[in-house]
Amino acid sequence: MLCPWCDQEMKEGFLQSSRGVIFSEEVKEGFVLALREGDVKLTKHLWSTPRAPAWHCAGCRRVVVEYEDG
Ligand SMILES: [Zn+2]
Incomplete structure (x- = not known):
């Protein structure tokens, strides 16, 4: 995949974390993220x-990042 900003080849891999990662339009506070x-x-993550x-x-x-619904 070519980078949409600079047109150089991108390295394929994974976004990974020990906890789930979300995108939100505003900064959230607190230890546990409540989805809105x-x-x-x-x-x-499935096992x-x-x-x-x-x-x-x-x-x-x-x-x-490519994500799936749900
Ligand atoms: Zn780039």
Whole structure:
């Protein structure tokens, strides 16, 4: 995949965390994230570490993530 910002080849891998990762339009406070309408769960885990397919551009230090619904 070519980086949409700088057109260089991106490295394919995974966004991974010991906890789930979400996208939200505002900063959330607190230890446990409460999902609200509009929040997007990026990682998925079924008997494994939460992860999602991702591509990394070292040139502009950006990551593109592919997530599934649910
Ligand atoms: Zn880039």
